[in-house]
Amino acid sequence: MKSNLLLTLFGLTLSVASAANTEDQRPFVGPSPQLAHSGGKLRTNKKRPLKGRFLHITDIHPDPYYKTGATFDSGCHSKPKKGKDKGKGKGKLDEDGDGSDEIEEIILGKEDLAGKWGSGVSDCDTPMSLVNITFDWLKKEWAHEVDFVVWTGDNARHDIDRSLPRTPQEIFKLNRMVVSKMLDTFGTDVPIVPSIGNNDIYPHNVLAAGPSHITEEFLQIWKHFIPSDAAHVFERGAYFSQEVIPDRLAVISLNTLFWYDSNTLVDGCGDHSNDPGALEMDWLEVQLANFRQRGMQVWMTGHVPPHMGHYYDNCYLRYGDLALRYQDTIVGHLFGHMNIDHFFFIDVDELEATSLPKAEFSAFSNVSSLVGPRLHHGSDLAGSGRYRIQGRSGAQSLQAELKKDFGEMPGPRILKMKDYAVMNVAPSVIPTYYPGIRIFTYNITGVAEDRLDEDLFYRGGDAPDDDDDDDLEEDDDDMEIDPTKKRRGGHRHSKPKDDCKLPQNEDKPHCTFKSKPRHFSKHSPSRTNRPLTPLGYSQFYLPTIDKQSSHPPEWEVEYTTFKAKSLVPPSSSHSNDTTLTQPLPVPLHLLPGYDPAIFTPPAEGDNKKAKQKVKDKKKKFKKQLEKITPFRMNDLTIGNYIKLARMLVIEKKMWSKFSEIM
Secondary structure (H helix, E strand, C coil), X not given: CCCHHHHHHHHHHHHCCCCCCCCCCCCCCCCCCCCXXXXXXXXXXXXXXXXXXXXXXXXXXXXXXXXXXXXXXXXXXXXXXXXXXXXXXXXXXXXXXXXXXXXHHCCCCCCCECCXXXXXXXXXXXXXXXXXXXXXHHHHHCCCCCCEEEECCCCCCCXXXXXXXXXXXXXXXXXXXXXXXXXXXXXXXXXXXXXXXXXXCCCCCCCCCXXXXXXXXXXXXXXXXXXXXXXXHHXXXXXXXXXXXXXXXXXXXXXXXXXXXXXXXXXXXXXXXXXXXXHHHHHHHHHHHXXXXXXXXXXXXXCCCCCCCCECHHHHHHHHHHHHHECCCEEEEEECCCCCCEEEEXXXXXXXXXXXXXXXXXXXXXXXXXXXXXXXXXXXCCCCCCECCECEHHHHHHHHHXXXXXXXXXXXXXXXXXXXXXXXXXXXXXXXXXCEEEEEEECCCCCCHHHCCHHHCCCCCCCCCCCCCCECCCCCXXXXXXXXXXXXXXXXXXXXXXXXXXXXXXXXXHHHHHHCCCECCCCCCCCCCCCXXXXXXXXXXXXXXXXXXXXXXXXXXXXXXXXXXXXXXXXXXXXCCCCCXXXXXXXXXXXXXXXXXXXXXXXXXXXXXXXXXHHHHHHHHHHHHHHCCCCCCCCCCHHHHHHHHHHHHHCXXXXXXXHHHC
């Protein structure tokens, strides 16, 4: 489907950009750190103790042309013309990035004008003021509290202002600027694993196979993050893997643009194909096989989530096939792009439905799309690569699809956990709704070298997979399903499996699994809490982003997947990392209602009034913890996600909270 003419024109377009300036673009911050590197890898002189936490950040979309008091229609680039509510025209760089030149000109009561710190529920991008306070907060609170960073792309503004079109040079400069922020925040000894987003390229969405000007440029921009031995593969495809805990844990950075059905320069992931998407799948399978052979665990990360509403069908099938065939090696899947906080499942029946002939596939009325609220073709923003957002109603179609899918999962006596993989889609820094950032916690028992215990680790081998008892066990007291409440026991795609002996069925998942090795075990970290198992995440947000104030908004805990008791130390001590083998998910001072007096034993001379005051503080603190712990998950294993999905459908209050968070 690629013509020589199209590729020639594309190459000419890219050649307009001159060689990128190698100086890091760091507006509004101090000088960049001096970094020693060799072969693309940073030299680190000290070894940090593991904290059992990592950061997932996505969709920053910085916009240096954002102007406080500008109209939404202008992409927050131009203020209203005199005597009018709306204006058009070129924006001008805000030199100091704090909006101080414009804040006094805000017309009070005008809800469609850009705020100083960002504009929630709008099509505007992220002002530099929000970028700066985000990295300032990360540097202050998390630079020494995380083991690595997962960063899933989109580090340039959208192309939503026709009077101020993007250029390749600007996109590269914005990416360099965010890289500089990352290095200034986390220094040289925290592994950072970036992945390319659909707005990190010009034009957006479309990327041909490399080596190309784009892949070579990003190899330079990310030179501190890409292992030197991965450079050749990266130039070809803009994907790589990084061992964030040597010989224990790796993060695979996927280039999802080769699988994205909006990329018209590729043609999917056909078997035995030389298309870049197929070659990436081949590479990914080799990576997973090698990591499994070494007894390691892997996080899969990328920009566009793997779903039939986003991927070419054969790419979705191949990704789902690998996700399930290496379930014992993959601890989780992390993506961005949609700017809507949610999770969904890839499962065998979903893959079976996707592999049906087109005519039969379209007849399935219950097949989930999960494509999200896309822009209408008639919109001014239709070509920008953005989703149309109109208040929180923009996620309603997604909510409906998820609720139906969760409600039609098979019952616990029928469902096989080996047939499921969980996809996590994180909220964005760009204030499509509220800016969001996630801090994941994982089990580090025995992982540190000074207390290494090999017996604790799961080691998948060539022996038959240990999964004799594959039924879902309901063993979580906090997530008991009320037996008096009825639920449907069928599945949205339940139908008899086709005969694998017939040639037309050889590529269907249930047949593929018979011809290729499939690795799963109830003892693997994705299924049972053991070293490297994800225990939960805590999500932070900026609920006062639209507040017109000269004081920056403060990041707060929006919710956490943990139980309340998991957020506090088991003893009177409130040390976060010296008395506990597994550090607390969130440093205590970041929890709402925290007061050191709560964890201080009463003095002998304290009177009743003083003791009552402490009791009141404890009571208030407990209520605050209950508010931010709506899901009360034991950990983020597949079984607990399945339990959560069921509870969301059964409990109206829980679904209401889930919808509110989305």
